[in-house]
Amino acid sequence: MKLLEQIEAAKGRPLARVFCALGAVGTGRGMSRRIARHFGTMEAIRAADAAAMTEVELVGDTKAAGIVAQVAELGPVIDKLAAAGVNLVEPHVERPAGEEGAEGPLAGQCVVVTGKMTGALAAYDTRDKVRELIERAGAKSASGISGRTTLLVAGAKAGSKVAKAEEAGIEIVGEEAFAERIAAFLTR
Template sequence: SRGLARLLASISIRHVGPRVAKLLTARYPTIDSLRAAPIEELASVHEIGEAIATSVHAFLNSVTGQRFLDDFTAVGVVLQEPHADQPEPAAESQGPLHGKTVVVTGTLVRYRRDEIKELIERLGGRATDSVSKKTDFVVAGENAGSKLTKATTLGIRVLSEDEFAELIGGQPD
């Protein structure tokens, strides 16, 4: 019930962590669709590439990988994303944060840390933990420290929680 992405991130497929697993399951929400995808198609997923695609394909289509997945199925694990059988709402890639990298720092009032990161990703953005020149926005709560300082030094736009809520158009949190 926690989703295919979480399972994929936890089973030690080379190059696959939480971020890669989410990218893959956004395109392939069931294990059958992921397993059936050719390497070239997997590699075409944004941020995946040939090395990751080859690793995923090799594991899912190996005898060991198949046994592993069969064992999960045998104990009742559903190998798909929770909403895989529902039609997609407006494309996530067209969300207000599409293509944006967002860092969250400080103590937040409106959101728990995991909630805001999930919201950022649901709206097409990428939530990261460190500020770099590739960061588009920093959402700063109370007592923001070195990340806020670095963002200011790099000239990155800093948003309060209220400004972030306005930016995303009052999307449900």
């Protein structure tokens, strides 16, 4: 019984999760989210040629050609997923009331999160959930400190990333301060 419930729940997953599960080389979770948000539907992804695929952030000519070829090869599998009722549409990212057209409080930033999220962010208990929250608030999410990082959110038991961020002069905030900054984007 539980297996059937899980299968039904999986049918409602966003396109990004389905696309990632297809396993096309070079399309991990982050890239799958970018592709799904750019195209919106599996139909649009399947119709994309290499030139259209390069319009997705971080997709170059070589990667685009590979993704397009793999999507074509996965056509029969995608058809079976559609026939089984699997969701092949990426939900539109909703902005909170009063934020229509705004880029969010984190616009233009690259945010890294380290440690366990608690308090107001306890519901964001996986890296995927935290990344989606950061992207909804207008920023790019990264897994490690780099020259592009502008903000580090340090949760409970934060690790060595804090020292790296301090050394690089990157702004560091605790999870409660971060939650206040993006309060309008937190799911209630």
